Amino acid sequence: MKFVFLGSGSAFTVGADNFHSNMLLISDRGKSFLIDCGSDIRFSLLLAGFSHTDISDIYISHLHTDHAGGLEFIGLNTKFDPTCDRPNLYLSKDLAGDLWERTLSGGMRSVEGDILDLESYFKVHKIDRNSYFEWEGIQFNLVKVTHVNNGYFIIPSYGLFFEVEGVKVFLTTDARLTLEDNATFYEQADLIFHDCETSPFPSGVHAHYHELLALPAEIKRKMWLYHYQPGALPDAEKDGFQGFVKRGQTFDFSNSFLPSKEKV
Ligand SMILES: [Zn+2]
Ligand SMILES: [Zn+2]
Numbered sequence: 148m149k150f151v152f153l154g155s156g157s158a159f160t161v162g163a164d165n166f167h168s169n170m171l172l173i174s175d176r177g178k179s180f181l182i183d184c185g186s187d188i189r190f191s192l193l194l195a196g197f198s199h200t201d202i203s204d205i206y207i208s209h210l211h212t213d214h215a216g217g218l219e220f221i222g223l224n225t226k227f228d229p230t231c232d233r234p235n236l237y238l239s240k241d242l243a244g245d246l247w248e249r250t251l252s253g254g255m256r257s258v259e260g261d262i263l264d265l266e267s268y269f270k271v272h273k274i275d276r277n278s279y280f281e282w283e284g285i286q287f288n289l290v291k292v293t294h295v296n297n298g299y300f301i302i303p304s305y306g307l308f309f310e311v312e313g314v315k316v317f318l319t320t321d322a323r324l325t326l327e328d329n330a331t332f333y334e335q336a337d338l339i340f341h342d343c344e345t346s347p348f349p350s351g352v353h354a355h356y357h358e359l360l361a362l363p364a365e366i367k368r369k370m371w372l373y374h375y376q377p378g379a380l381p382d383a384e385k386d387g388f389q390g391f392v393k394r395g396q397t398f399d400f401s402n403s404f405l406p407s408k409e410k411v
Contacts, residue, residue, distance in 0.1 A: 148283075148311045148400045149173045153191035155373040155392040157344070157353075158213035165394045166191035167213035168374040170318075172311075174283045175401075180204040181221075182307070183320065188217030195395065199224035200231055204282055205269070207238040208320035209294060209304035210250050218246075219254050222268035236269035237280045239289055241303045243273050285309050290332055292322035295352045308332050312400040316340070321374065324354040326362075333366055340392065343372035345380060360386055 151173060154166025167185030174180075179201045181188075192198060199221050207215050218236075225231040238246065247265040256262055265271055274280055279288040287309045294304040306319040317329075317336035326333060333339065344353035353374065359367070367387040375391060383390045 148175060148285075150311075150316075150398040150400065151195060152373065152392050152394060152396050153195050154185075154187060154394050155375070155396070156394070157374050157376050158185075158211060160187070160213075160377060162377070163190070163194075165377065166194075167217075168320075169214075169217070171195070171197070172282075172285075178203065178283060180206070180282050182206045182318070183208055183214040184217040184221055185213035186216030186220075187213070189220050191394075200228065202234055203232065204235045205237070206280075206287070206307065207236065207242065207246065208306065209302065210242065210245060211321065214320070215246060215250055218269075219251055222251070222255060226268050233268060233270050235272060235282075236265075237272045237274060237282075237287070239303055239305050240273040240275055242305075243271060285311060290317070290319075290329060292319060293325050293328065294321045294323065306332075308336070314338060314400055319354075321353060323352065324358050324362075336369060338398075339366070339370045341370050341372055342374045343391070345375040345378070356381055356383075359388070 151171045153169045153171060154160065155168055156165035160166060166187040168183065169185050169188060169191060170182045172180040172182065181202050184205055184207065202221055221234065225234055255268065272280055274289055279286050287307050290306040290308050292304050292306045293301055295302045304321055306322060308317050315335055315337045317332045317339045319340065319342045322342045341359065342353050343359060344350060344355045349355045364387055371389045371392050372383055373392040380391050
C-alpha cells in the first residue's frame, strides 16, 4: 500500500510547484482511493500519472474548495465517460446535504433533458457520528477536528485515523491543534500527517508551525507537516519533526519508514 501526496500545499497554493493537499492511497492490486478532491485535482492527478478513470473511491473531509472543489471535475468526467462507474463517495453525514446544495449543485444539477442529484454522480456513503467506513479491508475512522468557527458553530471537518500494514496513521486534514480533544489519536498514532500553516500572518483556523514547535518531542518525531504556504520553510527536521511533505512524496507502507527512536 502506498500513500502519495498529489499536493501538500494550502488553499492559497499558486504555480505548478505544489498543489492542494489531496492524497492517493494505492493498494497493491492497483486500486486508488482519493483523499480530498480540491480544484487543483485535474492538474495534480495528471502530473502524478493518473486520470479520472483511476478514481473509484473518494473521501471528503470538509467543503473548502481545496478539499471538495474538484468533485465537479471528477463527477462530470466519470458521468459522461461510458468506461467509468459512479465513484464511491465517503463523507460525514453532516456534510452531504451542504456538499450538494451549497457547493456542487450550481454546476452539476442540470444536464440536457434532466435534473440530477449527488447520487446521480456518486455512490454516496454517509458516515455516522463517531463511525467509520472501509476500503480494501482498511477501516477509516472519522476524527472530528476543529477548523473554522463562524461564531455560531464549528463547521463540520473530519480527519482520518487508520491502520495500514500495522502502521497507525492520523491524518488531520484541515485542523487547529486540539490536543485536548483528540489526545488519544496523537498518542496512538505511529505517524501523524498534520496541517501546518507557515504564513507570517496566522489565520487561526490551522495549526501554525510555531504552535507545533512547542509540542513534546515524542509527538513531533512522528509528525510530517503539510498544507503549508508557498515560500521558504523552516528547518522542520532540525526542529524535531519528520519534515515537510513535498508534492509527489510517496510513503510505501511495505517498507519501514517509521520514525526512529534516535530522533527523540
Ligand atoms: Zn485546506
Ligand atoms: Zn479548510
